[in-house]
Amino acid sequence: MKALRNIVDKLKPTFSEGGKLGFLHSTFEGFETFLFVPDTTTTKGAHIRDCNDMKRTMIMVIVALIPAFLFGCYWTGAQVGLEGLTAFVYGLIRILPMVAVSYIVGLAIEFYFAQIRKHEINEGFLVSGLLIPMIMPVSTPLWMVGLATAFAVIFGKEVFGGTGMNVFNPALLARAFVFFAYTPQISGEQVWYSNWTMMGAQVDGVTGATALEKLATTGTMGEWSAMDAFLGFIPGSFGETSTLAILIGAVVLLGAGIASWRTMVSVFVGGLAMGYLFQAVGLTEYPVWWHLIVGGFAFGAVFMATDPVTSAQTNTGKYIVGFMTGAIAVLIRVVNPAYPEGMMLSILFMNALAPLVDYFVVEANINRRKNRVKTVK
Amino acid sequence: MSKVIKLRKGLDINLAGKAAKQCTALPMASEYGLSPLDFEGVTPKLLVKVGDEVKVGTPLFFNKADERILFTSPVSGVVSAINRGEKRKVLSVTVTPAQQQTYEEFPKLDVKQASREEVVELLLKSGLWPMIKQRPYGIIANPSDQPKAIFVSGFDTAPLAPDYEFVLAAEQKNLEAGIALLSRLTAGKVHLSLPTASPVLGKVEGAEQHHFEGKHPAGNVGVQIHHIDPVNKGEIVWTVNVQDLAIIGRLVNEGKVNMTKIVALVGSEVAAPQYYSLVAGARIDSIVEGKIKAQQEGDSVRLISGDVLTGAKRNEQEFLGFYANQLTVIPEGDKFELFGWMAPRFKKFSVSRAYFSWLFPKKQYKLDTNLNGGERPFVVSGLYEQYLPMDIYPVYLLKACMAGDIDKMENLGIYEVIEEDIALCEFVDPSKIEMQQVLRDGINLMIKEA
Numbered sequence: 001m002k003a004l005r006n007i008v009d010k011l012k013p014t015f016s017e018g019g020k021l022g023f024l025h026s027t028f029e030g031f032e033t034f035l036f037v038p039d040t041t042t043t044k045g046a047h048i049r050d051c052n053d054m055k056r057t058m059i060m061v062i063v064a065l066i067p068a069f070l071f072g073c074y075w076t077g078a079q080v081g082l083e084g085l086t087a088f089v090y091g092l093i094r095i096l097p098m099v100a101v102s103y104i105v106g107l108a109i110e111f112y113f114a115q116i117r118k119h120e121i122n123e124g125f126l127v128s129g130l131l132i133p134m135i136m137p138v139s140t141p142l143w144m145v146g147l148a149t150a151f152a153v154i155f156g157k158e159v160f161g162g163t164g165m166n167v168f169n170p171a172l173l174a175r176a177f178v179f180f181a182y183t184p185q186i187s188g189e190q191v192w193y194s195n196w197t198m199m200g201a202q203v204d205g206v207t208g209a210t211a212l213e214k215l216a217t218t219g220t221m222g223e224w225s226a227m228d229a230f231l232g233f234i235p236g237s238f239g240e241t242s243t244l245a246i247l248i249g250a251v252v253l254l255g256a257g258i259a260s261w262r263t264m265v266s267v268f269v270g271g272l273a274m275g276y277l278f279q280a281v282g283l284t285e286y287p288v289w290w291h292l293i294v295g296g297f298a299f300g301a302v303f304m305a306t307d308p309v310t311s312a313q314t315n316t317g318k319y320i321v322g323f324m325t326g327a328i329a330v331l332i333r334v335v336n337p338a339y340p341e342g343m344m345l346s347i348l349f350m351n352a353l354a355p356l357v358d359y360f361v362v363e364a365n366i367n368r369r370k371n372r373v374k375t376v377k
Numbered sequence: 378m379s380k381v382i383k384l385r386k387g388l389d390i391n392l393a394g395k396a397a398k399q400c401t402a403l404p405m406a407s408e409y410g411l412s413p414l415d416f417e418g419v420t421p422k423l424l425v426k427v428g429d430e431v432k433v434g435t436p437l438f439f440n441k442a443d444e445r446i447l448f449t450s451p452v453s454g455v456v457s458a459i460n461r462g463e464k465r466k467v468l469s470v471t472v473t474p475a476q477q478q479t480y481e482e483f484p485k486l487d488v489k490q491a492s493r494e495e496v497v498e499l500l501l502k503s504g505l506w507p508m509i510k511q512r513p514y515g516i517i518a519n520p521s522d523q524p525k526a527i528f529v530s531g532f533d534t535a536p537l538a539p540d541y542e543f544v545l546a547a548e549q550k551n552l553e554a555g556i557a558l559l560s561r562l563t564a565g566k567v568h569l570s571l572p573t574a575s576p577v578l579g580k581v582e583g584a585e586q587h588h589f590e591g592k593h594p595a596g597n598v599g600v601q602i603h604h605i606d607p608v609n610k611g612e613i614v615w616t617v618n619v620q621d622l623a624i625i626g627r628l629v630n631e632g633k634v635n636m637t638k639i640v641a642l643v644g645s646e647v648a649a650p651q652y653y654s655l656v657a658g659a660r661i662d663s664i665v666e667g668k669i670k671a672q673q674e675g676d677s678v679r680l681i682s683g684d685v686l687t688g689a690k691r692n693e694q695e696f697l698g699f700y701a702n703q704l705t706v707i708p709e710g711d712k713f714e715l716f717g718w719m720a721p722r723f724k725k726f727s728v729s730r731a732y733f734s735w736l737f738p739k740k741q742y743k744l745d746t747n748l749n750g751g752e753r754p755f756v757v758s759g760l761y762e763q764y765l766p767m768d769i770y771p772v773y774l775l776k777a778c779m780a781g782d783i784d785k786m787e788n789l790g791i792y793e794v795i796e797e798d799i800a801l802c803e804f805v806d807p808s809k810i811e812m813q814q815v816l817r818d819g820i821n822l823m824i825k826e827a
Contacts, residue, residue, distance in 0.1 A: 053750025
């Protein structure tokens with residue numbers, strides 16, 4: 001530890017204000033605080049502080065994403081005819097370039113903005129950078145991933161002032177950008193499968209619609225069973241297929257108290273409620289809970305809708321926004337014939353509405369305070 | 378017993394170094410000091426110069442904005458220094474005590490007969506008026522105001538706070554005299570809030586008693602006011618600390634200012650934490666000398682006049698604050714920690730289950746002053762509300778303070794809170810925002826614009 005500290009201390013003047021590389025001070029500080037929790041002490045206010053910080057909070061989300069990520073690696077390989085460890089390694093090699101592109105592009109932009117704002121690097125992108133490849137089809141071209149990431153970080157986050165100020169979930173914005181800008185390239189059937197022919201992968205052997213598309217068109221899951229969908233053996237974006245792996249992540253998030261259970265539960269309740277409504281009026285016949293295990297519903301509910309910045313800020317608001325997110329997602333799935341998946345649009349839509357919901361919740365609080373005067377006198 | 382008000386929100390931070398129920402009287406300190414900085418919004422105008430002789434209760438300075446409010450010497454002796462900081466700002470006025478203490482004479486009021494004017498004048502002249510604070514804003518009360526009620530909290534729930542049941546065990550008469558005096562100042566009631574079990578303070582008569590149950594900040598007077606009779610726009614209530622109330626009562630009973638109080642010396646770096654009887658404003662080295670654990674090379678301690686959440690950082694040559702009832706000593710955290718944010722950190726405390734302290738609810742923690750991270754904008758939501766047992770949205774209020782939006786601050790409840798009420802929010806904040814300062818800036822803006 002001492003030796004490492006000495007190296008950092010030696011480099012510090014070069015990167016400090018007035019040093020040769022002073023313009024990189026935010027970047028340097030980013031790396032320094034990654035290695036060492038700074039020696040900053042409190043000066044005013046509370047003299048002691050909780051040891052939780054933004055880095056720990058964000059790393060917990062990454063930890064929660066690991067099960068879904070690992071499953072995604074395996075399943076990517078398994079879909080092209082590989083087995084066991086080979087399948088896993090194939091998937092890992094397949095996804096790493098996407099992860100790398102997303103982090104490099106996103107972090108470069110983050111560092112640049114932190115630099116010109118003279119802020120510390122914000123940890124928010126550590127999560128977004130992993131989420132982006134996980135919600136893309138596995139054969140999304142790398143340039144598309146990079147472009148979408150740049151769009152999401154600049155227009156989704158930095159123009160609003162960075163993490164904490166953004167209106168829309170940056171990762172979902174990247175997905176939406178790809179979806180609307182390159183619809184033909186990514187709405188084909190093949191994109192859900194890897195097209196790399198290394199390690200003996202049989203790329204031509206597999207085609208077909210997703211379970212979600214089958215559900216929308218035929219009312220069944222086609223050749224897949226509900227168990228397949230729950231465990232994740234269905235086509236889909238890299239990280240979204242296994243409801244089981246996502247639920248393990250949910251346990252981590254809720255256990256650590258990072259994500260709001262209010263939002264998470266409300267999304268599922270909203271989805272089920274809407275599903276039962278459609279079943280009652282006879283629009284759908286398949287079991288309602290299928291909605292929760294196919295497509296991006298579970299992934300969205302656990303990792304996207306619970307984003308503390310873009311979801312509702314108030315507890316009452318969280319119930320409302322969560323419920324609406326689930327309900328609208330199912331509404332889009334069932335009613336909209338053009339697009340079988342509704343989760344992404346539903347979350348983004350509720351991101352936009354969340355401040356309004358919060359406004360009314362806070363307004364109710366203000367009115368309670370004002371009414372107090374009337375009841376007293 | 379009246380209805381118990383149960384508060385579910387809050388947090389008791391279990392720190393090492395609780396005071397043993399034992400009290401020792403300290404000898405006179407070499408020097409006593411009164412700092413204008415202890416009083417929010419006071420600009421001092423000096424009434425003494427170095428070399429002047431003063432008695433206990435002789436005015437040292439007054440508030441430029443309101444000449445009636447005097448600040449008097451806690452001891453008799455000779456004014457030894459007027460310490461100034463940048464722009465000649467007065468930091469403290471110090472008095473070297475004489476061997477034999479002499480006192481300014483004040484009339485022994487018959488509280489029942491005295492007029493309100495006489496009561497106010499006695500408190501102003503004696504320099505005890507600054508013990509009465511007003512809510513909104515947490516500043517010294519304006520003697521011309523008519524408060525709707527006066528609130529006294531009979532217990533303190535802050536980390537390592539003194540137990541007033543112990544501290545005030547012999548003060549029942551003075552407390553009752555103090556309450557009788559205060560009740561002349563308001564047309565409303567004098568409220569005394571107590572924990573569920575209070576064998577000593579529960580016997581004190583003259584005030585309307587309320588009982589509270591819950592974690593910190595249940596002992597904060599602001600939280601109690603919110604649940605008993607909240608402050609609305611245009612209303613003013615006054616608050617007095619319970620030990621200060623006993624000092625006010627002493628003035629009534631004895632006809633002189635007697636600033637002797639019992640202070641808890643606490644914290645993980647105190648060798649044997651216990652209570653000490655001393656005169657307010659004592660130089661800190663006179664209190665801590667020989668009582669702090671030996672530190673390893675490179676380590677240092679922080680001396681806090683007050684509790685760890687709201688106290689003021691002091692050095693040994695400075696003085697115990699006017700309002701302080703405890704002196705806390707904790708280790709400084711000026712150390713780098715390799716991969717700290719990834720480590721399990723069993724020795725540190727967090728309310729987040731991202732660490733493990735929730736597994737050890739009984740453990741006593743030795744926490745240092747490290748900020749444990751860097752400052753960020755607000756990111757997490759739903760966390761802060763759990764530590765403020767009031768019907769207030771702290772983040773919205775603080776954002777209104779940051780934006781300087783008077784209307785919003787007013788609507789969102791700025792009249793009801795002061796720094797101590799949101800101190801826990803600041804403690805748990807993973808974004809490390811200086812919330813108490815933000816709130817104070819907002820309050821000062823409200824005062825300026827009013």
